Amino acid sequence: MSHKPGNTFPHLDGWAVExxxxxxxxxxxxxxxxxxxxxxxxxxxxxLGPNGAGKTTTIRMLATLLRPDAxxxxxxxxxxxxxPQIVRQxxxxxxxxxxxxxxxxxxxxxVIFSRLLGLGRSEAKRKAAELLEEFGLTEAAxxxxxxxxxxxxxxLDLAASLIAQPPLIFLDEPTxxxxxxxxxQMWATIRRLVxxxxxxxxxxxxxxxxxxxxxxxxxxxxxxVVAEGTVNELKASIGNSSLxxxxxxxxxxxxTRQIVERxxxxxxxxSAEAGKVTAPMADADRVTDLLVALRNEGIRLAEIxxxxxxxxxxxxxxxxxxxxxxxxxxxxxxxxxxxxxx
Amino acid sequence: MKTTALDRNAARPxxxxxxxxxxxxxxxxxxxxxxxxxxxxxxxxxxxTLQPILFTxxxxxxxxxxxxxxxxxxxxxxxxxxxxxxxxxxxxVTGVQLREDMDKGxxxxxxxxxxxxxxxxxxxxxxxxIRYAIATVLTFAMGYIMGYQxxxxxxxxxxxxxxxxxCSWAISWIFAFFGVIARTASSVQGISMIxxxxxxxxxxxxxPVKTMPDWxxxxxxxxxxxxxxxxxxxxANSGTIGRDLxxxxxxxxxxxxxxxxxxxxAYMRRA
Numbered sequence: 001m002s003h004k005p006g007n008t009f010p011h012l013d014g015w016a017v018e019x020x021x022x023x024x025x026x027x028x029x030x031x032x033x034x035x036x037x038x039x040x041x042x043x044x045x046x047x048l049g050p051n052g053a054g055k056t057t058t059i060r061m062l063a064t065l066l067r068p069d070a071x072x073x074x075x076x077x078x079x080x081x082x083x084p085q086i087v088r089q090x091x092x093x094x095x096x097x098x099x100x101x102x103x104x105x106x107x108x109x110x111v112i113f114s115r116l117l118g119l120g121r122s123e124a125k126r127k128a129a130e131l132l133e134e135f136g137l138t139e140a141a142x143x144x145x146x147x148x149x150x151x152x153x154x155x156l157d158l159a160a161s162l163i164a165q166p167p168l169i170f171l172d173e174p175t176x177x178x179x180x181x182x183x184x185q186m187w188a189t190i191r192r193l194v195x196x197x198x199x200x201x202x203x204x205x206x207x208x209x210x211x212x213x214x215x216x217x218x219x220x221x222x223x224x225v226v227a228e229g230t231v232n233e234l235k236a237s238i239g240n241s242s243l244x245x246x247x248x249x250x251x252x253x254x255x256t257r258q259i260v261e262r263x264x265x266x267x268x269x270x271s272a273e274a275g276k277v278t279a280p281m282a283d284a285d286r287v288t289d290l291l292v293a294l295r296n297e298g299i300r301l302a303e304i305x306x307x308x309x310x311x312x313x314x315x316x317x318x319x320x321x322x323x324x325x326x327x328x329x330x331x332x333x334x335x336x337x338x339x340x341x342x
Numbered sequence: 343m344k345t346t347a348l349d350r351n352a353a354r355p356x357x358x359x360x361x362x363x364x365x366x367x368x369x370x371x372x373x374x375x376x377x378x379x380x381x382x383x384x385x386x387x388x389x390x391t392l393q394p395i396l397f398t399x400x401x402x403x404x405x406x407x408x409x410x411x412x413x414x415x416x417x418x419x420x421x422x423x424x425x426x427x428x429x430x431x432x433x434x435v436t437g438v439q440l441r442e443d444m445d446k447g448x449x450x451x452x453x454x455x456x457x458x459x460x461x462x463x464x465x466x467x468x469x470x471x472i473r474y475a476i477a478t479v480l481t482f483a484m485g486y487i488m489g490y491q492x493x494x495x496x497x498x499x500x501x502x503x504x505x506x507x508x509c510s511w512a513i514s515w516i517f518a519f520f521g522v523i524a525r526t527a528s529s530v531q532g533i534s535m536i537x538x539x540x541x542x543x544x545x546x547x548x549x550p551v552k553t554m555p556d557w558x559x560x561x562x563x564x565x566x567x568x569x570x571x572x573x574x575x576x577x578a579n580s581g582t583i584g585r586d587l588x589x590x591x592x593x594x595x596x597x598x599x600x601x602x603x604x605x606x607x608a609y610m611r612r613a
Contacts, residue, residue, distance in 0.1 A: 104378055
């Protein structure tokens with residue numbers, strides 16, 4: 001892959017994706033509720049959020065698979081609703097569920113997609129062989145996909161998205177369900193794509209994945225972008241790690257929480273059944289004060305640990321609610337969004 | 343290392359429409375996919391191989407004596423009837439498989455490719471003509487084994503077979519429409535059977551129309567299936583081309599003209 005973008009498309013140096021106020025509702029469920037996204041060409045952009053946050057719906061609208069209820073989106077300057085057929089010539093989509101044909105072999109899949117993209121018979125065969133080689137699938141090329149592992153399927157799926165070498169590639173949770181080794185391989189492939197000039201928009205549930213890959217990240221929750229920025233900007237707002245305290249006597253839990261919030265000056269969450277208080281730890285030095293304060297109050301600790309931020313903590317910090325509980329009011333989220341946006 | 347898409351795109355300006363030529367090429371590629379799928383899963387062909395054999399045997403021996411005096415005299419009546427009934431019933435599968443196919447991830451990819459929107463549908467329907475061809479050949483072969491000697495000659499029989507295939511393809515657009523709008527594959531099967539069962543039996547496919555009550559004769563005579571059956575009988579048994587052939591082809595054209603756009607529209611809307 002050696003294409004040198006820049007002069008072939010008029011818009012290739014500008015924005016790969018510009019979305020304004022995208023909305024999509026399924027019945028009463030406002031899956032995407034006013035999403036704005038700007039992705040600069042030649043970068044990796046991560047969309048981070050839990051299941052059901054609206055990541056997939058957003059990607060489907062950007063990839064012309066779903067018509068937005070409201071808002072606009074442009075891909076390299078072309079409107080996804082008005083010029084869908086042009087947009088489709090500029091994008092590759094790898095879905096959350098492998099979008100390849102189960103009953104056919106890897107080669108047959110790639111040959112058919114190549115043929116559909118206008119390659120000749122021999123050209124399609126050559127392209128298929130080339131991509132299979134590149135993705136380490138040559139040995140399995142003739143086997144039907146039924147016997148493929150999850151990782152092999154994803155790789156084939158990605159290979160299929162690259163046939164036309166589109167300048168923009170959408171990856172919907174490219175590593176969900178993959179083992180760590182396969183995940184690392186996938187990351188390497190994604191990095192290579194960008195080195196050759198492609199733009200990648202990926203969704204993920206894992207903060208470390210966004211951290212590893214993305215130049216910029218948008219955190220999405222309940223169909224809205226609640227925070228956006230570079231990895232460092234977001235990390236600064238989240239706090240690098242979180243502190244977990246388990247108290248010996250569950251009666252003390254609320255008191256502990258109050259002390260934690262007072263001393264560390266952060267929001268915390270409580271898991272009552274586990275007797276656990278979790279709080280972001282922006283400044284490790286303050287923990288000393290906290291421990292002293294807890295001792296002065298006579299609260300006895302059973303366990304203390306420090307954890308790298310997980311998506312849960314990102315959410316806790318940015319939205320004020322955990323991933324599971326989706327009850328708190330909309331106004332609160334909006335208000336916090338303003339706070340959190342860097 | 344590779345010819346790049348960007349270079350190719352630069353040479354070929356981006357356009358927001360698909361030409362007719364490209365639509366045809368895309369549909370043929372999709373048909374090729376359909377054929378590959380049939381080759382990979384030959385058990386899909388059970389219905390088109392077993393049904394002609396089973397139905398021809400059953401209907402001929404059950405109704406033969408009662409309707410035409412003996413089995414041999416009944417063959418020129420029943421073989422075209424069974425042919426039409428079997429092949430058209432086969433076209434239901436098109437809708438069912440389309441529904442199953444559309445629920446799979448691969449259809450998302452088709453939708454995200456810069457290909458003609460109609461291609462995934464047209465290709466699937468085109469590939470299914472191979473199924474109709476198999477059913478047609480087997481029905482005629484069964485008839486031949488049982489002693490059927492079509493007086494129209496081999497050429498006319500081939501034309502008759504082709505006519506049935508073309509009409510079934512046209513009708514399969516109706517089931518494709520059900521396939522696209524229905525929620526599950528089994529409901530497609532259900533709806534289609536309810537539509538097709540009366541249509542094939544309330545026709546002249548199995549029994550002479552004269553034996554039916556007047557009100558029923560009225561329906562049987564306007565039933566397009568009856569016209570198709572008559573056209574096939576004319577061709578196979580006497581080698582003649584009559585008004586029924588024209589009517590069948592017009593009916594087929596109308597079915598495609600109405601249901602192809604409806605199906606494509608519904609397919610596009612259903613994301």
